[in-house]
Amino acid sequence: MSTGTTATTVPVGRDGEPGRYDVLIGSGLLGLLPQALGGGVRRVFLVHPRALRSTAHDLRDALQEHGFRPLTAEVPDAEGAKTVEVLAGCWGELGRAGFTRSDAIVGLGGGAVTDLAGFVAATWLRGVPVVQVPTTLLGMVDAAVGGKTGINTAEGKNLVGAFHPPRAVLCDLAALRTLPSADLRAGMAEVVKAGFIADEAILDLFEADPAAALDVDGPQLRELVERSVAVKARVVTDDLREAGLREILNFGHTFGHAVEQVEHFGWRHGEAVAVGMVYAAELGRLAGRTPPELVARVRSVVGHLGLPSTYRGDRWPALLAAMGRDKKNRGDTVRFVVLDGVGRVSRLEGPTPEQLEEAYTLVTL
Ligand SMILES: NC(=O)c1ccc[n+]([C@@H]2O[C@H](COP(=O)([O-])OP(=O)(O)OC[C@H]3O[C@@H](n4cnc5c(N)ncnc54)[C@H](O)[C@@H]3O)[C@@H](O)[C@H]2O)c1
Numbered sequence: 001m002s003t004g005t006t007a008t009t010v011p012v013g014r015d016g017e018p019g020r021y022d023v024l025i026g027s028g029l030l031g032l033l034p035q036a037l038g039g040g041v042r043r044v045f046l047v048h049p050r051a052l053r054s055t056a057h058d059l060r061d062a063l064q065e066h067g068f069r070p071l072t073a074e075v076p077d078a079e080g081a082k083t084v085e086v087l088a089g090c091w092g093e094l095g096r097a098g099f100t101r102s103d104a105i106v107g108l109g110g111g112a113v114t115d116l117a118g119f120v121a122a123t124w125l126r127g128v129p130v131v132q133v134p135t136t137l138l139g140m141v142d143a144a145v146g147g148k149t150g151i152n153t154a155e156g157k158n159l160v161g162a163f164h165p166p167r168a169v170l171c172d173l174a175a176l177r178t179l180p181s182a183d184l185r186a187g188m189a190e191v192v193k194a195g196f197i198a199d200e201a202i203l204d205l206f207e208a209d210p211a212a213a214l215d216v217d218g219p220q221l222r223e224l225v226e227r228s229v230a231v232k233a234r235v236v237t238d239d240l241r242e243a244g245l246r247e248i249l250n251f252g253h254t255f256g257h258a259v260e261q262v263e264h265f266g267w268r269h270g271e272a273v274a275v276g277m278v279y280a281a282e283l284g285r286l287a288g289r290t291p292p293e294l295v296a297r298v299r300s301v302v303g304h305l306g307l308p309s310t311y312r313g314d315r316w317p318a319l320l321a322a323m324g325r326d327k328k329n330r331g332d333t334v335r336f337v338v339l340d341g342v343g344r345v346s347r348l349e350g351p352t353p354e355q356l357e358e359a360y361t362l363v364t365l
């Protein structure tokens with residue numbers, strides 16, 4: 001893998017099959033957007049949050065110079081973008097602008113925007129192309145890659161969505177320079193998740209020097225992004241629609257998504273996943289799967305990131321109800337992703353109510 005200044009390409013999908021695309025990782029890649037859109041595209045619907053207004057306007061002007069007809073759509077910040085109202089607003093704009101199947105959507109922003117933009121693309125005219133331009137660490141290493149798109153409902157996280165692979169993903173590491181530190185750390189939760197489930201070198205690199213790993217101009221961060229994208233690419237290439245293997249990417253998410261919902265989406269996704277990984281590690285230990293020293297490693301990595309490893313102790317009924325709506329569940333059986341070792345993941349079907357609650361006790365303040 002490259003650690004120089006040129007772009008690294010990580011392929012996703014199989015040559016000659018639908019859903020094959022490249023993830024490009026490097027600094028200063030935004031100029032590649034016109035090329036990434038591909039031939040035949042006329043109109044471009046560029047979805048972005050307020051924080052990226054000036055980048056979006058620069059991109060709009062550049063697209064115009066290349067002969068495209070761009071339209072920008074500023075959407076609410078963070079999870080505020082992933083609502084049915086915002087989605088309907090986007091459909092309205094596309095309808096008024098007369099968007100056709102040879103036009104394209106661009107998601108410029110964090111995971112919230114790429115999830116929304118991807119779902120707009122999946123649903124408009126039953127599917128139009130989308131190019132993802134993630135601008136957060138989390139968006140680059142996880143959300144923009146793999147084609148999972150969606151929005152939240154009052155009942156829970158990502159309950160409505162579709163699998164709709166992008167046409168290309170441009171990870172411009174220079175965008176991370178303006179990202180608030182709390183969002184960078186939250187994104188690192190998904191990086192270390194990739195380490196625990198599939199690539200111990202990620203953990204070794206992070207543990208060797210956590211501060212260097214969080215330096216957005218450093219070679220360590222670039223390697224962490226490349227390795228995390230490679231993990232995700234391998235998994236979604238083998239199991240795009242989550243028939244089985246892809247569930248490993250959900251490590252830490254059963255409890256994490258429940259926390260997000262109980263907190264009315266006031267926690268960052270990566271923060272909730274951090275405590276969710278600690279919960280899953282403790283649950284795995286109680287079920288005889290996760291070795292105690294691995295639980296300690298999960299706690300230590302989360303601690304070094306300054307992310308939460310605990311949650312308030314008075315929310316159990318609400319958390320349990322939220323976990324009951326997790327997409328991995330089948331009928332009345334709740335299913336968790338647990339670690340048997342680093343890079344060795346298994347499914348825990350129907351843990352006992354006592355195990356579920358004891359794991360909760362172990363992550364409460
Ligand atoms: N589809 C998937 O496979 C997948 C995977 C992981 C997470 N997700 C979803 O991703 C979302 C979380 O994404 P996130 O952590 O990127 O959060 P986010 O999208 O909410 O972005 C975090 C904050 O950073 C701001 N921001 C974005 N880029 C910036 C930049 N370059 N400079 C300054 N500010 C910037 C945003 O406006 C926002 O306030 C959640 O909704 C989660 O469910 C989806």
Ligand SMILES: O=C(O)C(=O)C[C@@H](O)[C@H](O)[C@H](O)COP(=O)(O)O
Nearest residue numbers: 142146148157158246249250253327
């Ligand atoms: O891509 C996947 O698959 C993941 O599970 C990655 C997760 O990090 C991500 O948060 C995803 O959106 C969760 O999916 P969900 O199906 O549990 O909503």
Ligand SMILES: [Zn+2]
Nearest residue numbers: 190253269273
């Ligand atoms: Zn996630």
